[in-house]
Amino acid sequence: MPFLALMVRLANPEATQGLVQMLASGFLLPGETHQDVEISVVAAPLPIELNVAFPEDAILLTSGLEETKQIIDLMKAGETSGMFAAQEPALDPATPRFTTIMLDESLLTEVAMPLSGLVPAPIPPEVEVIVDQVTSAVRQVRIVNDVRGEWQASAVSIYMTE
Numbered sequence: 001m002p003f004l005a006l007m008v009r010l011a012n013p014e015a016t017q018g019l020v021q022m023l024a025s026g027f028l029l030p031g032e033t034h035q036d037v038e039i040s041v042v043a044a045p046l047p048i049e050l051n052v053a054f055p056e057d058a059i060l061l062t063s064g065l066e067e068t069k070q071i072i073d074l075m076k077a078g079e080t081s082g083m084f085a086a087q088e089p090a091l092d093p094a095t096p097r098f099t100t101i102m103l104d105e106s107l108l109t110e111v112a113m114p115l116s117g118l119v120p121a122p123i124p125p126e127v128e129v130i131v132d133q134v135t136s137a138v139r140q141v142r143i144v145n146d147v148r149g150e151w152q153a154s155a156v157s158i159y160m161t162e
Contacts, residue, residue, distance in 0.1 A: 004048070004063040004111075005071065017054045028052060034069045035076050047114070088159075091144070098152070099145040105135040105161075137161060 010016045021028060028040040031051060042050035053060045055072045062068045074081055084091035087102070108131060116123050123131075140159045145152065 003067050005067070006061040007058050007071070009058050013054060013057045013059075016059060020052070020059065024052075031065070034072055037072050039065065039068055039072075048111075087140075095146050095148075097144065097146040099143065101143040103141045103143075105138055105140070108135050 024042075027043050029043045031039040031041045033039070034053075037053050037055045039051050039053045042052060044050070048063050049065070051060075051062050051065055051068045053062075053068055053072065055075050058075075060068065060071060062071070071081070080093045082093075084093045084100075091097075091100070113123075113128075113131065137160055138158060139161045142157045142159070143155075144157070145154045147153070
């Protein structure tokens with residue numbers, strides 16, 4: 001199953017952490033501590049595991065405990081994961097980015113479609129045909145908001161399969 005992660009840098013991490021813990025007190029269970037960062041488990045009826053952590057000045061929501069620990073290790077070491085550089089085509093990790101959303105076709109085929117079985121109304125067959133056609137043609141969709149020169153730029157890129 002693909003790994004999902006959402007990380008948001010916070011202007012006031014202590015207040016945000018307190019607010020999240022207060023609002024989600026019935027859903028956040030204590031997990032484990034890694035490098036002095038508490039990793040909580042989201043106790044919700046979901047088919048995937050969700051973890052919440054507050055490393056440094058960010059909130060981190062992930063779908064895997066080991067991957068959460070790896071992200072915390074990288075943040076503490078001041079290193080990057082190499083994920084942007086490993087993309088095809090590569091994203092320059094030195095470019096300041098405000099938002100980066102990368103949606104691979106596997107998100108639909110391996111996550112969204114299996115999760116659709118949890119809803120009471122099944123996906124109509126004609127929609128499944130469309131999803132199959134899209135996932136066979138589109139490899140990745142990127143939504144990026146970054147800095148180019150002295151300008152903030154937003155772009156949506158669609159990368160097709162070969």
